[in-house]
Amino acid sequence: MAQTGFDRRRINGPEQSHPPTFGTQDEVEGRWIVGQPRKARKPMDIRPIFLQPGLIDQANGSAYVETERTKIACAVYGPRQTKSTAYHEKGKLNVEVKFTPFSCERRRAPMRDAEDRSLAVAIHQALLPAVQVELLPKSTIDIFLTIIEADGIEACVAAGTVAASTALxxxxxxxIGLVMSCAAAVVEQETWLDPTEEEARSARGSxxxxxxxxxxxxxSVWQSGKLRPEEVLGCMDACQERCSDIHSVVAQALLENA
Amino acid sequence: MDSDLVLPGQPISLPRGPIPQLGPGTYTRDAQVRASLVGIPRNEGSTLTISRVRPHPPGPNSVVLGSITRLSPLQAMLSITVVDGVPLPSGEEFTGVIRTQDVRATEKDKVKIADCFRGGDVVRGVVISLGDARSYFVTTARNDLGVIFATSEAGATMEPVSWQEMRCPKTGKIERRKCAKPENL
Structure with missing residues (x-):
């Protein structure tokens, strides 16, 4: 009986279906083994950046950034009136990060996820010194970041900061200036810039x-894992150098869009 | 040189001579004038600005347009939709308050809010201060400020007949408003 009846109260699946095919690219190439040099890139190279400002038209400002498998869309709304009752002499910066459910290897459950908030805090910290909030009394600027695809959390923070700064x-x-951001990981004794998820997993610290x-x-500097002071300083120098390269990418994108 | 686009944080090279006053879009840091917006720096009189037409929150002396949302014996609430000629995106209005003492310049103590505004009237005002936590204080105490558009009880657009009266063209009835002086008079 139940088999024959068409259940109109449920969402019925399609009549025909096929098993999903997964990309086996990574498996074929083989995993990185301790002691090997970095695959695909040189240690100090970052992934190529595609940046497009002004993609979301209903937002006041927006940007889309893509570095290989990291894809982030950012929208900026405001300045709008702060809804809270307290009087603020300075403007408020509100950063919200959301992962799409399909952004990572494991499904991200919306709402129940805690990682987006820590990312939002990191991006908020990176941006706040640059925004002239003293010019916007009683106002809020809303920054919404949607992570469409993630490949390494550190790279997400870096790419998200660049996208948010471009959108602003x-x-x-x-x-007072454009904020650029770059991630680094220390694997064994080597410093690798812009680590992917797989590389970050085998890293000692980032x-x-x-x-x-x-x-x-x-x-802002956001460090995790175990790093010696000289390694930290080395990473910071390397990142700062790479940030000026990213700055020229952002500058070009903004000038083309203006 | 002046037609070049600058980015936030980029130093602006100044011509020789007196240092211009800094307007919106510029700031100084360590005695270097820098841009804070994407745009072309321009000299407007003696001030150097990077202007960008975008919706911005009202500040003191901003000319605002808005519609009356609520009346009370002491004040009228205003939903600000246009700031300095730039319309705000829908849903992002700011709230303003016109207090009885800010309606007109003379006989302030005889002002009755109900005789000056009605719900739905479109009002031109000037922001006098950032006000309290929720709203901006707006004044209409000038000839060119006040109600610029109102509909009568019959539903027709009224025309001003004096600075505190408007007439309905349909019924000929006179309603009391604090009118703004029409610009072409």
């Missing part, structure tokens, strides 16, 4: 540096 510039919000190359100032 696109929205015409006054900033670091995300955010800075304003135009002013030569650092806005």
């Amino acid at each position: 510039a696109d929205a015409g919000i006054e900033m 670091l995300v540096l955010s800075c304003m190359p135009a002013l030569g100032t650092v806005t």
